[in-house]
Amino acid sequence: MIVVVGGHTRNIGKTTIVCRIIAETPAIAWTAIKITQFGHNACSEDGDDCDCAPQSSIHPYALDQHLKKDSTDTGRYLHAGAVESWWLRTRQGELAEAMPELRKLLAAHQNIIIESNSILDLLIPDVFVFVKENSNPDFKLSAQRHYRRANLTVQMDTPQIGELVLQQAAGNKK
Secondary structure, three states, X not given: OEEEEEEOOOOOOHHHHHHHHHHHOOOOOEEEEEEEEEEOOEEOOOOOOOOOOOOXXXXXXXXXXXXXXXXXXXXXXXXXXXXXXXXXXXEOOOHHHHHHHHHHHHHOOOEEEEEOOHHHHOOOOOEEEEEOOOOOOOOOHHHHXXXXXXXXXXXXXXXXXXXXXHHHHHHHHO
């Protein structure tokens, strides 16, 4: 099963929703993946300067496994119960460059949850969960391209998101 969690803008709780899905479905051995695109010395996650860019300009992406239960998004996935957590960083608009390596990771794991909108340009998940926050009017271009494809639209207070995801996945397989 591949589940993608996206949303209309930054800082609306996508990571929290991923963590809730993981925590609410403890029987699923989740491999969680955070995708961050960067550009112009600014992280696309929040627009601030950051160190998410791969150190080498020769390689357009970096894919690293995160091993610590810490306060980072990938650490939070582990704390929620993910069996593995990965962070994929690519230059803005160059996610396709990382797809061969990402496809190897997807093939090696049975249940994947990915935090990203842009990945929807390159794969079709079993379930796409779209996080919205009505108080924030910003609507990222990547979200505009895909929000109509959402199987579930949720907010931070949506109850039993994990169960909703499993029900949607089971329904899609019929």
